[in-house]
Amino acid sequence: MDIHKKVMHFVGCNGASMRGLMRIAEVRGAKVSGSDLALGGHSSENVGEDVELVVFSGAIVEDNVELAEAKRRGIECIERGGFLGQLCQGFERVIAVAGTHGKTTTAAMLGCVMREATLHFGGQYKEIREKKEERRKRAHGESSSLRGGEADEAIPCEVRSAHEIASSASPPRNDGNEDESSCIEDIKIDGVRLGDDTLITEACEFRRSMLHIKEAVTVITNVDFDHPDCYKDDAEYFGAFEELATQSKAVIVCGDDVRIRNIAKDKVVVSFGFDEGNDYRAVNLSENEGEVSFDVVFNDHSAAMRHPSKDGNFSKDNILGTIKLNIMGRHNALNALCAVVTALNFGVKFGDIAKRLEGFLGVGRRMERLGKLGERDVWLDYAHHPKEIACALEAFKGQKVAVVFQPHTYSRLRSLWDEFGSALSNKSLTRVVVLPVYAAREKAVEGVGGQEFAEKFGFCYAESFGVAREYLDKECGGDEVILLLGAGDVDKVYLG
Numbered sequence: 001m002d003i004h005k006k007v008m009h010f011v012g013c014n015g016a017s018m019r020g021l022m023r024i025a026e027v028r029g030a031k032v033s034g035s036d037l038a039l040g041g042h043s044s045e046n047v048g049e050d051v052e053l054v055v056f057s058g059a060i061v062e063d064n065v066e067l068a069e070a071k072r073r074g075i076e077c078i079e080r081g082g083f084l085g086q087l088c089q090g091f092e093r094v095i096a097v098a099g100t101h102g103k104t105t106t107a108a109m110l111g112c113v114m115r116e117a118t119l120h121f122g123g124q125y126k127e128i129r130e131k132k133e134e135r136r137k138r139a140h141g142e143s144s145s146l147r148g149g150e151a152d153e154a155i156p157c158e159v160r161s162a163h164e165i166a167s168s169a170s171p172p173r174n175d176g177n178e179d180e181s182s183c184i185e186d187i188k189i190d191g192v193r194l195g196d197d198t199l200i201t202e203a204c205e206f207r208r209s210m211l212h213i214k215e216a217v218t219v220i221t222n223v224d225f226d227h228p229d230c231y232k233d234d235a236e237y238f239g240a241f242e243e244l245a246t247q248s249k250a251v252i253v254c255g256d257d258v259r260i261r262n263i264a265k266d267k268v269v270v271s272f273g274f275d276e277g278n279d280y281r282a283v284n285l286s287e288n289e290g291e292v293s294f295d296v297v298f299n300d301h302s303a304a305m306r307h308p309s310k311d312g313n314f315s316k317d318n319i320l321g322t323i324k325l326n327i328m329g330r331h332n333a334l335n336a337l338c339a340v341v342t343a344l345n346f347g348v349k350f351g352d353i354a355k356r357l358e359g360f361l362g363v364g365r366r367m368e369r370l371g372k373l374g375e376r377d378v379w380l381d382y383a384h385h386p387k388e389i390a391c392a393l394e395a396f397k398g399q400k401v402a403v404v405f406q407p408h409t410y411s412r413l414r415s416l417w418d419e420f421g422s423a424l425s426n427k428s429l430t431r432v433v434v435l436p437v438y439a440a441r442e443k444a445v446e447g448v449g450g451q452e453f454a455e456k457f458g459f460c461y462a463e464s465f466g467v468a469r470e471y472l473d474k475e476c477g478g479d480e481v482i483l484l485l486g487a488g489d490v491d492k493v494y495l496g
Helices: 016-027 065-072 080-088 103-113 126-139 162-167 206-212 234-246 330-344 350-358 386-395 410-415 417-424 450-457 465-475
Strands: 007-011 031-035 053-056 076-079 093-098 118-120 198-202 217-220 250-254 268-273 280-288 291-298 319-325 368-373 376-381 400-405 429-434 480-485
Touching (some): 007 065, 016 031, 065 076, 076 080, 080 198, 080 206, 093 103, 093 234, 103 118, 103 198, 103 330, 103 350, 206 234, 217 330, 250 330, 268 330, 280 330, 319 330, 319 350, 330 350, 368 465, 386 400, 386 480, 400 417, 400 465, 410 417, 417 450, 429 450
Parallel strands (some): 007 031, 007 053, 053 076, 093 198, 118 198, 250 268, 268 280, 376 480, 400 429, 400 480
Antiparallel strands (some): 280 291, 291 319, 368 376
């Protein structure tokens, strides 16, 4: 899409993805405006006389007054996913991060490693998120519960003008003159960093949005059936990823799932994972006090033949080196390995990758420590799928954990009812509290609510955040960890 000097209006502009897309369009030459329910609501008057294109989020209903006004005037309207696909065509190189789980964290890790790239992802680097919370607390005279002053440290970074950002088209630099920190202060708003002509973006499978992205280097982290409101079964769901792989330039996949390893035989496929047979593997995995480390090895009869950086980093036993992460969870080792493999294949040196990932502090709402409820640590995770819940619980293995679970959408809870029940029936949990379903875009389904789910599997039910908080405060011991799980607003149990 040639967006230079194009006039665009974004309907539903307050979501992380839409904010990012609007900002990227603006810096690449478009004149933009936006509206959202959270920013004054919708009105036909918001669609300016000179608007040439209306971009709307997936949450916008068909009879929205601004969409109706645009259609009445014959203005082109395009959904967010379609706009992202067209925007990708304006970049020389596109890395599309797809998969059921781990897209946001993996994209954020890639953005941390490939510092010059333009970045668009559905979250916020944890350090920036913590800084904002610190400022809010100071403004209200509250004490901080954040860890060890992390949010107080200013991070050196290169500040560039909009002209320099827009005109830059060179691949990521490796000049050796960098700070060891994650250098993410140049991300001024959620989900976007303005950089060169390499675009790193999440590719979401909801409503097949990812299929708008073509000719990208596609990363597939995993494939587990989800979004039953869009796909009738696992075969149809997996088929969407097969189609995405087919229309990609090359594919980087987690080969621990053989289905994914063989997803695109006619393309260049690079595999990573824990299991033997992958081109790149994570071995000697160690988890200790909230940190993860592992060694990266490669198969010199496959991936090494395509490897662009034969500069002495490789030892005789095919070990590239060690990756150390200051975040917890075995699943994050896989996310990091994915970022390592992708960055290597874009020419970034292993030493630079390792240094930058060690400075990566995570993404907001992903294994995030919120603070304390009395003497108990409170953690938040975005887990809203049974596999994600299992990964989150594994990260707290050996600890006493009380879970608060907020189901996300009725269709997902109904479709994966038994799987959710099994994941939460973990013997290591001291208690499970279930909240009402976060409906998001859906209407309530009779018999498929949080209360019915809790009763079926013998969990506690809390009809509100306040009731859940009171229960935890009364029943949890001082040595228990409270883990809030869900993609809705489950953090209100802690934040109020």
